[in-house]
Amino acid sequence: MTRVALIDDHESVRLGVEAACAGDGGLDVVFSGSTVSEYVRWRRSTQAAPVDVVVLDLTLGDGTTVTENVARLVADGSSILVHSVADRPSAVRESLVAGAIGVVSKSSPIDDVISAIRSVADGEPLHNVEWASAVDGDRDFADAQLSARERDVLRLYAAGLPLKIVADSLGIAYSTAKENITRVRTKYVEVGRPARTKLELLRRAIEDGLVESEGADARG
Structure with a gap:
C-alpha cells in the first residue's frame, strides 16, 4: 500500500480525494489535515514513518509560504504532489524549485489526481499541462x-x-x-x-x- 497524507485547508477537497484513494485499493490515506504543522505533530505523536506521498494544497490559510511548506515536507522524507487550482505559475514554479515532484490541478478529473499520486509514489516524472505551464511561464526557469x-x-x-x-x-x-x-x-x-x-x-x-x-x- 502507498501511504498518503492530504494537507489542504478545504475539508471537502480532502474528503473527496480520500474517498477516491479508498476506492483505488492501493492508496492508504493515513493523515488528513489543514496545515503542514498538523502533519508534523501527527508524525511525532504517532512515531509514524514519513508517508510516501503528501498531496499538498499550494496555498494554505495559516500564513505559511509555498517554499517553507514544501521544503519542510521534503526534509521530513516525503515526496510532494502539489494539488492546486494552479492559476499562479510563479507559485507552482516556487514549489518545484523547493522540491515538489509535480503538480496536478484541482480542476482535473479525480482519476487524473489518483494517477498523479501513483506516479509520484513510483518515482516517475510527472509532466502534465500544469507543469508545462509553470515552466513555459519563466524562460529563466526553463x-x-x-x-x-x-x-x-x-x-x-x-x-x-x-x-x-x-x-x-x-x-x-x-x-x-x-x-x-x-x-x-x-x-x-x-x-x-x-x-x-x-x-x-x-x-x-x-x-x-x-x-x-x-x-x-x-x-x-
Whole structure:
C-alpha cells in the first residue's frame, strides 16, 4: 500500500480525494489535515514513518509560504504532489524549485489526481499541462543555457544509457562526457532546478523537451 497524507485547508477537497484513494485499493490515506504543522505533530505523536506521498494544497490559510511548506515536507522524507487550482505559475514554479515532484490541478478529473499520486509514489516524472505551464511561464526557469554538446550528452544519459555508451555514441572521450554531465548539473542548480541524481536529470531533460516522458528509463 502507498501511504498518503492530504494537507489542504478545504475539508471537502480532502474528503473527496480520500474517498477516491479508498476506492483505488492501493492508496492508504493515513493523515488528513489543514496545515503542514498538523502533519508534523501527527508524525511525532504517532512515531509514524514519513508517508510516501503528501498531496499538498499550494496555498494554505495559516500564513505559511509555498517554499517553507514544501521544503519542510521534503526534509521530513516525503515526496510532494502539489494539488492546486494552479492559476499562479510563479507559485507552482516556487514549489518545484523547493522540491515538489509535480503538480496536478484541482480542476482535473479525480482519476487524473489518483494517477498523479501513483506516479509520484513510483518515482516517475510527472509532466502534465500544469507543469508545462509553470515552466513555459519563466524562460529563466526553463533554460539552463546548455551547449549543444551538453544537450546531446544529457539526452542520451537521461534516456538511460551508461555514460561510457554515451561517450562512444557521440565519439568523445569518457572523461569529456563526464565533464559535460558535471557542467549540466551545475547549470541546472544555478537556475534553481535540482539535478543531483540521474532521476532529477531525467526530469530536467523532460521539462526541456530533450527526452520524451514515455519510455524514458532513469536506471543505470
